[in-house]
Amino acid sequence: MSINQIQDEIIGEFSLLDGDMEMTVFYIMELGQKLPAMREVDKTEDNVVKGCQSKVWLTARLENGGIVFEADSNTAITKGLVSLLVRIFNHQKPEAILNAELYFMNKIGMERFIGTQRSNGFAAMIKQMKLYAFAFKTQTELAR
Amino acid sequence: MSVLTAPIDVEKIRAQFPVLHQLVNGKPLVYFDNAATNQKPQRVIDALTHYYQHDNANIHRGIHTLAERATKAYEATRLSMQNFIHARHSEEIIFTRGVTESINLVAASYGRTFLHAGDEVIISGLEHHSNIVPWQLICEERKARIKVIPVTESGELDLDAYRKLLTGKPKVVAVNHASNSLGTINPVKEIIKLAHEAGAVVLIDGAQASAHLPIDVQELDCDFYCISSHKMFGPTGTGILYGKRELLEKMPPYMGGGEMIKEVTFTKTTYNDLPYKFEAGTPNIGDVVALNEAVNFINELGKDNIVAYEHELLVYAVEKLSAIKGVKLIGTAKKKVSVQSFAIEGIHHFDIGQMLDTRGIAVRTGHHCTQPLMDRLGIEGTVRASFSVYNTKAEIDQLAEGVERIIKFLK
Structure with missing residues (x-):
């Protein structure tokens, strides 16, 4: 599925919650609980994407031309949001990630988490994923 | 009252x-x-809009009616704040942007004049960053040292440890009246008395007290007391520094500009009297005027x-x-x-x-x-x-x- 197809799928799932903020946040946390566990050895300072109140760990590797992200967070809500990003970006080509426009946040009522880098690592994490995509794209081009 | x-x-x-x-x-x-x-009652909001709708003018030097009205309203708040904290003189009330600026003013002006290499400043483990960092800045500049009153598990200050720290003859003690994180009300009267016995001046950060505790600076005998308007139902961006007159008179201006001068030539400037010496530039007139209504609100309750x-x-x-x-x-x-x-x-x-x-x-x-x-x-x-x-x-x-x-x- 393309990045936008996955975003639309997520928007569809959240639309069942009817804009109820409490249910939306509960659902996000539930998704976070299902995120595959990250290996403890990967939770290093080097892999931290820092926010003021919550921490995110992120690793990335290239597999068959797509990027595989692994992530975790010390707060349940951020972890849930992170799991959505991993679902959207995993196995996508670096170029597609770089050019992706994330619109699902606004549609599921979570736009407040964008641009509030100070209170959670979410906005910083999107930037970091795109940086990884840029790095892998450059690496692949140089290898050619 | x-x-x-x-x-x-x-x-x-x-x-x-x-x-x-x-x-x-x-x-x-x-x-x-x-x-x-905290939130603002309608009367504070009304006072602010009324000021801009009817009285807005620059204060103190204008000779026209609006300037007179604005000056009168601005100075009325000074008198209200004087009564609010029971200060002896109205010129002991200096309008600032709030507690942070008040502490910075004292740290910079008093500190630069009276702190010397090796001197000690005592703060407490309960302080907000705004009562830590200004002291760190001035202590670094003056080669002075900061000592910290430890906090117990329940969130109270360890007064025995404080007494021991006082044997180092500190120049300044700066603590809050009440802790913003834990709510602890500190025994400031005792802290001040002990500090004075040791020869230190005392600054009290009253940010968390102004809307919640009675304040009597004469009874407390503190040397400086700091308040933010926005934590006592008033507008943001203003507040006061209270300082004992004899101390404020000994302190040099913190900022230079209009209002704080008596006479300016290119070789020498003489400074205005208190409180204007510390109120350089056009102050936050509208918010100060509206603060008066916040004081009235509290007094009436x-x-x-x-x-x-x-x-x-x-x-x-x-x-x-x-x-x-x-x-x-x-x-x-x-x-x-x-x-x-x-x-x-x-x-x-x-x-x-x-x-x-x-x-x-x-x-x-x-x-x-x-x-x-x-x-x-x-x-x-x-x-x-x-x-x-x-x-x-x-x-x-x-x-x-x-x-x-x-x-x-x-x-």
């Missing part, structure tokens, strides 16, 4: 605060972030009534929160203003705050600008509910219910 009136009629008070009557995320707003800033009512809210909150399994209260000092910090084992404070917000409940989460205190307590942060005179027990019930739901969902 605080006037004793009938006990608190909370519904009558709430009716005066337009911001409280709204839905947040579909639920009635429960505002428990009063230690950060009566500080004693406010103290009694808020204490009742605090006791109720402690009872409700401590009854929830998994909740740990943080800050259990014997004497507290209406602030309660807490944590839930295994759940991050950020998640708790976000989830409470979905139910329209506004609390603060994090380190509350007191990182050294959080380090001392061995935590990253807390959830802090801080109450005001317009809050109700029913709202505390909603907080407790919200916390219970979060625990149920996440455990």
